[in-house]
Amino acid sequence: MLVKDRMSVNVLTITSDTTVPDALAKMEEQGIRRLPVVDNDRLVGIVTLLDLVRASPSPATSLSVWELNYLLAKLPVKDVMAKKVYSVTPDTTIDEAAALMREHRIGGLPVVEDGRVVGMITETDIFTAFLEMLGVHRGGLRITLEIKERHGALAEVARLFSDYGVNIVSSVAFISDQDKDLAHSVWRIEACENPEDLINYLQSKGYKVVHYSENGVAQK
Numbered sequence: 001m002l003v004k005d006r007m008s009v010n011v012l013t014i015t016s017d018t019t020v021p022d023a024l025a026k027m028e029e030q031g032i033r034r035l036p037v038v039d040n041d042r043l044v045g046i047v048t049l050l051d052l053v054r055a056s057p058s059p060a061t062s063l064s065v066w067e068l069n070y071l072l073a074k075l076p077v078k079d080v081m082a083k084k085v086y087s088v089t090p091d092t093t094i095d096e097a098a099a100l101m102r103e104h105r106i107g108g109l110p111v112v113e114d115g116r117v118v119g120m121i122t123e124t125d126i127f128t129a130f131l132e133m134l135g136v137h138r139g140g141l142r143i144t145l146e147i148k149e150r151h152g153a154l155a156e157v158a159r160l161f162s163d164y165g166v167n168i169v170s171s172v173a174f175i176s177d178q179d180k181d182l183a184h185s186v187w188r189i190e191a192c193e194n195p196e197d198l199i200n201y202l203q204s205k206g207y208k209v210v211h212y213s214e215n216g217v218a219q220k
Contacts, residue, residue, distance in 0.1 A: 001094045001095070001123050001129055001132075001133060002090065002091055002092065002093055002094065003088050003090055003092045003093070003094060003097050003111055003119070003121050004091065004111070004119070005094075005129070006088035006094065006121060006125045006126075006128065006129045007090070007119035007120060007125065008119055008120045008121070008122075008125070009118065011036060011110075011117055011118075011119055011120045012026060012030055012035060013035060013036045013037070013038040013117060014026065014035050014037055014038070014077060014184050015037065015038065015039055016037050016044055016045065016076060016077060016078035016081070017076050017078065018037075018054050018076065018077050019073060019075060019076055019077070019079065020075045020076070020077060021037060022120075023047060023052055023077050024049075024052050027049055027052070028162060033049040033079075033107065034046060034047065034048045034108050034120075034122075036085075036110045036117050036120070037077060037078070037081050037126060038117055039128055041086060041115070041116055042056050042115060043085055043087065043110055043112055043115075044078075044083070045077075045078065045081035045082055045083045045085060046081060046082050047081040047082070048079045048082075051077075051080045051081065051082070052077075052080065054073060054080070055079075055080040058144070063124045067218055085157075085162070086100055086104055086106060086109060087109055087110045087111065087112045087182070088100065088109050088110075088111055088112070088121065089111065089112060089113055090111055090118065094126060094129045094130070094133075097109055097126060101123060101126065106122055107122060107123045108123065109121050109122075110122065129217070130167060133170060134170050134172065134188065135169035135188045136188075137168055140169055140188055140189055140190045140194060140214075141188070141189050141191060141195050141198070141212065141213070141214050142186065142187070142188050142189045142211075142213045142214075143186070143188075143189070143198075143199070143209065143211075144184050144185070144186050144187075144204065144209070144211040144212065144214045145157060145184070145185050145207045145208065145209060145210065145211040146176065146182055146183075146184060146207070146208040146210050147173070147183050147184075147207070148181055148182065149175065149181040149182060149183045150181070153183070154171065154173060154185060157187070157207070160201075160202065160205055160207075161187070161189060166190060166192050166196060166198065167189060167190040168187060168188075169188040169189055170188045171186065171187050172185070172186050173185040173186070174186045181200075182205065184210060191214070195212070195214055
């Protein structure tokens, strides 16, 4: 899945001369937490709700309320925005975008194509995409198996499901014990009439069933 499959389009942007109160008003009106800053069709920064809140004067200041409001009304976002902007393209993969967000601890990325901002992708978009890729909302049976980390291990399990006559919705795997070359493979399959029979079948083939649940309800 690519960023263009889940990004928001028709993104609201502001210029670097937009004042902090105007930027705050746009965020509140649209229910968003970040705005790309664009000058002459070029991305020059990004400003978040937290940036704008931090720009608000402290109650401890000696300035009068009138002076505070005057200064804030004149403060442009270029004075508080992040100038080093991490961005992706429409053809960036979802997992690459997620890794970039995680690495830099940011909640959203402008999507840039040919130098122009064409979208935004946020952590919520990423979470939704991963849930879809894992088939969470399709229900069925979720099975976690312990497997050896070796060539062809996942293909062998897939053949077992095929031989049993069930359809695989999604599959992921991660290392569970690197020292022992063990991994957990998580499979979501379409609902079957007798889940217990399938579990017994997998165990009879030498696989340890770590966990399984039907429609989100864990089984023992």
